[in-house]
Amino acid sequence: MADLVMYEEEYEQIKEILARLQSDSNSKIVFLVDKNGQQIAAHGDMQGVDATSLASLTAGNVAATDGLAKLIGEKEFSILFHEGERDNIHISLVAQRVILVVIFDERSSLGLVRLRVKKASQELEKTFEVIVTKAAAEQSREGRFESPFAEITDEDIDSLFSE
Amino acid sequence: MTFINYAAREINCKIVFYGPGLCGKTTNLQWIYDKTNPQAKGKLISLATETDRTLFFDFLPLDLGTVKGFKTRFHLYTVPGQVFYDASRKLILKGVDGVVYVADSQEARMDSNIESLQNLEKNLKEQGYDLNNIPYVLQFNKRDLPTALPVEEMYRQLNYKGEPTFEAVAMNGTGVFDTLKAVAKLVLTELKKK
Numbered sequence: 001m002a003d004l005v006m007y008e009e010e011y012e013q014i015k016e017i018l019a020r021l022q023s024d025s026n027s028k029i030v031f032l033v034d035k036n037g038q039q040i041a042a043h044g045d046m047q048g049v050d051a052t053s054l055a056s057l058t059a060g061n062v063a064a065t066d067g068l069a070k071l072i073g074e075k076e077f078s079i080l081f082h083e084g085e086r087d088n089i090h091i092s093l094v095a096q097r098v099i100l101v102v103i104f105d106e107r108s109s110l111g112l113v114r115l116r117v118k119k120a121s122q123e124l125e126k127t128f129e130v131i132v133t134k135a136a137a138e139q140s141r142e143g144r145f146e147s148p149f150a151e152i153t154d155e156d157i158d159s160l161f162s163e
Numbered sequence: 164m165t166f167i168n169y170a171a172r173e174i175n176c177k178i179v180f181y182g183p184g185l186c187g188k189t190t191n192l193q194w195i196y197d198k199t200n201p202q203a204k205g206k207l208i209s210l211a212t213e214t215d216r217t218l219f220f221d222f223l224p225l226d227l228g229t230v231k232g233f234k235t236r237f238h239l240y241t242v243p244g245q246v247f248y249d250a251s252r253k254l255i256l257k258g259v260d261g262v263v264y265v266a267d268s269q270e271a272r273m274d275s276n277i278e279s280l281q282n283l284e285k286n287l288k289e290q291g292y293d294l295n296n297i298p299y300v301l302q303f304n305k306r307d308l309p310t311a312l313p314v315e316e317m318y319r320q321l322n323y324k325g326e327p328t329f330e331a332v333a334m335n336g337t338g339v340f341d342t343l344k345a346v347a348k349l350v351l352t353e354l355k356k357k
Binding site: 005006008011012034035036038040050053056057060063067151156 | 167168169170174175177206210219230231235238251253254255258344347351354355
């Protein structure tokens with residue numbers, strides 16, 4: 001799988017889609033994680049939430065469920081839902097490579113969340129298609145892709161550990 | 164799979180600590196967690212059994228600072244070492260950028276070391292990686308134990324491709340940061356090539 005490279009334009013689009021989903025579904029938090037557990041974007045009341053851990057555990061959860069699906073001959077379980085006393089988590093796969101997570105309480109409902117997630121997923125899918133095409137185009141234009149790390153020196157790396 | 168976010172000017176890399184059961188993978192992470200200043204680290208998450216054996220993974224996010232204006236963040240994972248958790252190990256290797264292999268220096272654990280290294284090679288292959296090309300560091304842990312094999316003997320049996328090798332006692336931190344630094348360096352150098 002190619003590295004995921006995110007540019008400003010698509011990032012803004014994604015943030016917009018998430019913001020709309022959060023208000024349309026009346027949920028508390030909406031966030032997007034890649035399958036490896038890296039958070040891509042989030043919207044909502046993230047205060048008091050450990051976003052990094054949330055991202056990594058979500059990815060672990062999806063990976064384990066994927067493994068279960070394969071064991072019984074399914075391609076994937078595209079939706080995971082965890083119901084709590086107050087808060088619930090709705091997890092779904094988008095474009096087979098990113099994970100959309102919605103956290104909501106009694107002010108919303110599973111039905112509403114599912115409905116809104118479906119619409120948002122379609123939009124996100126389109127955005128990710130663009131991201132993948134862009135990355136592929138950049139990569140094929142050999143030498144044109146300026147990695148910010150092309151000029152990294154040993155001193156730069158050492159300085160990361162200087163404390 | 165490195166994730167470069169140009170918009171947020173962040174780069175995220177995933178490093179996996181691999182090795183046989185009870186070799187000290189979690190202890191490595193615990194030490195790193197204990198010795199890193201609070202602003203630079205997130206929570207250490209351990210999905211472990213009641214007897215503190217890793218069940219799925221341990222996870223520690225680390226902020227190393229900025230390189231070329233990009234926030235550099237490393238996500239450290241351990242795998243469950245016990246043989247029968249192989250399905251979980253495969254999942255954790257997904258999207259890996261660098262691997263630390265933690266070997267147990269005790270003579271009695273040598274067979275487990277070799278078996279686990281072969282398992283790493285096989286599982287990487289299944290995920291489309293090749294141990295020959297991936298940033299890789301070897302650590303000989305538990306050097307303080309009286310039953311530890313000589314380093315030369317361990318190197319002879321476990322060296323894969325002349326990778327950077329470190330002696331460690333993860334319980335007291337010896338060699339832990341050297342190992343981490345070496346793998347981080349290899350991962351960043353790999354990015355440079357792209």
